[in-house]
Amino acid sequence: MTEATDRAPASDRPPTDGGTRLLRTSLLEPPPTRAVPVTGAQPSSDTGRIIVPEPDELPAPTPRVAVRLEEVGKIYPNGKHALMDVDLVVPEGDFVFLVGPSGAGKSTLIKLLVHDEESTSGIIHVAGYDLTHLGRGDIPRLRRQIGIVFQDFRLLPRKTVRENVAFALEVTGTPRRQIRATVDRLLALVGLTAQAEQRPSQLSGGEQQRTAIARAMVHDPKLIIADEPTGNLDPLISWEIIQLLLRINELGTTVLMATHNAEVVTALRKRVVALESGRIVRDEVGGYHRDYA
Numbered sequence: 001m002t003e004a005t006d007r008a009p010a011s012d013r014p015p016t017d018g019g020t021r022l023l024r025t026s027l028l029e030p031p032p033t034r035a036v037p038v039t040g041a042q043p044s045s046d047t048g049r050i051i052v053p054e055p056d057e058l059p060a061p062t063p064r065v066a067v068r069l070e071e072v073g074k075i076y077p078n079g080k081h082a083l084m085d086v087d088l089v090v091p092e093g094d095f096v097f098l099v100g101p102s103g104a105g106k107s108t109l110i111k112l113l114v115h116d117e118e119s120t121s122g123i124i125h126v127a128g129y130d131l132t133h134l135g136r137g138d139i140p141r142l143r144r145q146i147g148i149v150f151q152d153f154r155l156l157p158r159k160t161v162r163e164n165v166a167f168a169l170e171v172t173g174t175p176r177r178q179i180r181a182t183v184d185r186l187l188a189l190v191g192l193t194a195q196a197e198q199r200p201s202q203l204s205g206g207e208q209q210r211t212a213i214a215r216a217m218v219h220d221p222k223l224i225i226a227d228e229p230t231g232n233l234d235p236l237i238s239w240e241i242i243q244l245l246l247r248i249n250e251l252g253t254t255v256l257m258a259t260h261n262a263e264v265v266t267a268l269r270k271r272v273v274a275l276e277s278g279r280i281v282r283d284e285v286g287g288y289h290r291d292y293a
């Protein structure tokens with residue numbers, strides 16, 4: 001089935017989550033200069049020319065939302081209540097750590113976001129899609145808006161670094177010349193140009209994870225979701241992977257990352273969403289553990 005025929009491409013349709021979609025620039029272009037609305041522009045009484053107010057006089061633009069969950073619950077078929085009453089809003093451009101003890105529901109939350117599992121109750125919006133009302137062909141489109149990174153890399157062992165990254169573009173029928181340019185750009189971004197022809201077994205754990213991150217970026221996603229991406233890596237290499245995710249975030253991609261890495265979370269002072277027994281118990285900028293004043 002060709003997904004392109006039944007409905008307009010997602011990029012041509014308005015997001016279902018409100019807000020005006022602005023065109024994103026490619027990752028290696030300089031950061032976009034934000035379009036400033038000219039609300040409040042007044043004709044000057046003496047010259048008739050339009051006077052645009054200074055930026056700090058303008059109303060703040062409404063942030064667009066990458067992820068919105070409202071009263072989300074997940075009960076697995078065996079009766080396990082993995083998530084309860086989860087409310088979460090992640091504006092585009094955020095960097096969010098998802099923390100909590102083993103079994104708290106972090107991976108379950110991620111599986112709901114990427115539509116690997118369906119919620120039992122509540123509303124989920126991701127990258128403009130209402131996950132409870134996905135149309136035919138929407139799932140592949142949704143997945144292209146999300147780059148997913150796992151603890152165990154999940155690379156294809158017989159393919160080279162270049163082929164692993166290119167594969168996701170080949171299956172969507174991207175022209176070869178464009179694939180080559182995109183893969184070269186992403187391998188440069190993750191620092192693997194020299195390893196392009198090596199297979200996963202010839203790479204270090206950190207290099208394998210960087211390959212997986214390059215693969216996650218092939219469709220220039222709005223959102224990167226990473227489930228314990230540093231779980232198999234030693235501390236120094238973990239920091240390299242985190243720096244790479246921070247760089248990707250700086251370039252405009254929203255990042256949501258589940259982790260047990262207390263040192264990294266505490267050092268970075270980013271937004272931390274903590275789950276316990278399926279509920280969000282904390283959502284604030286701070287460390288891995290609650291900061292007591």
Ligand SMILES: Nc1ncnc2c1ncn2[C@@H]1O[C@H](COP(=O)(O)OP(=O)(O)OP(=O)(O)O)[C@@H](O)[C@H]1O
Pocket residue numbers: 076077078080081082100101102103104105106107108109
């Ligand atoms: N497919 C499933 N069927 C039934 N129960 C499940 C399933 N997947 C997860 N669970 C249960 O749901 C709860 C949440 O699991 P989840 O994998 O989301 O936790 P987690 O926070 O990611 O833990 P960890 O830090 O160990 O990865 C756990 O009690 C787990 O046993």
Ligand SMILES: [Mg+2]
Pocket residue numbers: 106107108227
């Ligand atoms: Mg998990």
